[in-house]
Amino acid sequence: MKVYLDNGATTPVDPRVLREMLPYFTSKFGNASSIHQFGQESKEALEKARKQIARAINASPNEIIFTSGGTESDNLAIHGVYKGHIITSSIEHPAILNYCKHLNHTIIPVDNYGFVNFDKFEKAFTPESMASIMFANNEVGTIEPIKRLAEITKSKDALFHTDAVQAFGKVPIDVKKLGIDLMTLSSHKIYGPKGVGALYVKEGIDIKPLLRGGGHEFSKRSGTENVPGIVGFGKAAELAVKDMKKDNDKLTKLRDKMIKSLLEIPNSKLNGHPRERLSNNVNVSFSFIEGEALVLNLDMKGIAASTGSACSSSKLEPSHVLLALGIHPAEAHGSLRMTLGRFNTNKEIDYVLKQIPEAVLKLRRISPFR
Numbered sequence: 001m002k003v004y005l006d007n008g009a010t011t012p013v014d015p016r017v018l019r020e021m022l023p024y025f026t027s028k029f030g031n032a033s034s035i036h037q038f039g040q041e042s043k044e045a046l047e048k049a050r051k052q053i054a055r056a057i058n059a060s061p062n063e064i065i066f067t068s069g070g071t072e073s074d075n076l077a078i079h080g081v082y083k084g085h086i087i088t089s090s091i092e093h094p095a096i097l098n099y100c101k102h103l104n105h106t107i108i109p110v111d112n113y114g115f116v117n118f119d120k121f122e123k124a125f126t127p128e129s130m131a132s133i134m135f136a137n138n139e140v141g142t143i144e145p146i147k148r149l150a151e152i153t154k155s156k157d158a159l160f161h162t163d164a165v166q167a168f169g170k171v172p173i174d175v176k177k178l179g180i181d182l183m184t185l186s187s188h189k190i191y192g193p194k195g196v197g198a199l200y201v202k203e204g205i206d207i208k209p210l211l212r213g214g215g216h217e218f219s220k221r222s223g224t225e226n227v228p229g230i231v232g233f234g235k236a237a238e239l240a241v242k243d244m245k246k247d248n249d250k251l252t253k254l255r256d257k258m259i260k261s262l263l264e265i266p267n268s269k270l271n272g273h274p275r276e277r278l279s280n281n282v283n284v285s286f287s288f289i290e291g292e293a294l295v296l297n298l299d300m301k302g303i304a305a306s307t308g309s310a311c312s313s314s315k316l317e318p319s320h321v322l323l324a325l326g327i328h329p330a331e332a333h334g335s336l337r338m339t340l341g342r343f344n345t346n347k348e349i350d351y352v353l354k355q356i357p358e359a360v361l362k363l364r365r366i367s368p369f370r
């Protein structure tokens with residue numbers, strides 16, 4: 001049996017999305033900037049997708065800029081409005097943290113669940129500040145109180161950006177109600193194609209482009225638009241909202257079944273918050289073993305999962321997210337992240353829940369840490 005439980009890394013393309021995309025690789029191949037019929041056909045498809053994305057987050061189409069993905073949108077958001085100081089959190093994606101390294105920045109710590117410290121956040125503002133706090137964390141699934149963080153930012157007359165790559169499609173997002181100024185989205189986490197993303201920029205906010213050229217995307221992101229990809233992203237966003245309740249009901253049940261069962265393994269611990277977490281996220285640490293060894297063992301059984309540790313050049317470093325949550329490095333090393341998706345079944349999860357305890361037991365038997 002093959003079970004894909006790494007939907008936080010990327011999702012398969014939904015067949016309904018692929019169907020929409022296919023004509024834009026063949027007969028409808030025009031450049032959306034061309035004035036002939038081929039071009040206009042692509043332009044219409046591009047604008048339809050812009051409307052679909054906008055509708056999914058209660059924005060206006062002219063507030064959506066298409067990019068090459070979450071990483072570019074994160075970089076563009078910061079580059080676009082940075083005035084001299086950025087406030088971010090210790091558990092952000094590298095697309096934020098590595099960009100901030102080159103800027104004047106303040107990193108706000110999080111508590112044991114991954115919630116940003118309000119008090120330190122509020123005190124970090126200077127007249128030059130902007131803030132960027134992720135909507136939901138990609139490793140432990142913690143959902144941040146975005147409305148409150150945006151309110152604090154507004155009270156300081158600053159701009160608020162959120163990376164909603166993981167939250168989009170799982171948490172209802174209304175940018176107006178939440179008070180978000182800029183927001184990052186990515187297509188390949190919501191059953192759309194890879195290499196496509198968007199940045200929501202609230203009307204009236206002027207951003208400085210990263211890519212300059214022919215003036216595409218309201219002169220905010222030059223480069224010929226990836227029309228098939230964008231068409232797929234639009235459809236995926238429409239489906240994400242339409243199916244959100246159905247998907248979440250199913251995912252939450254599977255997630256909770258997995259968490260309950262895995263915590264019956266002695267010396268195991270859930271990472272992140274038990275309830276304020278993404279419907280598809282399971283992150284558990286097993287003492288005395290290496291997460292990588294567990295991932296490889298599961299891979300041999302056909303199960304695709306990931307670990308909290310990142311392989312960095314020569315040494316294995318525990319995840320910066322787990323360490324920020326105050327998890328001991330040894331425990332962080334023994335973490336396993338499984339992210340469910342729309343196409344997982346109960347039968348698959350039963351199989352996984354049979355394989356994991358066996359793999360953990362086997363690895364503990366040979367563990368030098370016991």
Ligand SMILES: Cc1ncc(COP(=O)(O)O)c(C=O)c1O
Nearest residue numbers: 069070071093095138163165186
């Ligand atoms: C929270 C978060 N932000 C940004 C990204 C980067 O997105 P992309 O792969 O589209 O560049 C990811 C992808 O893993 C993510 O999980």
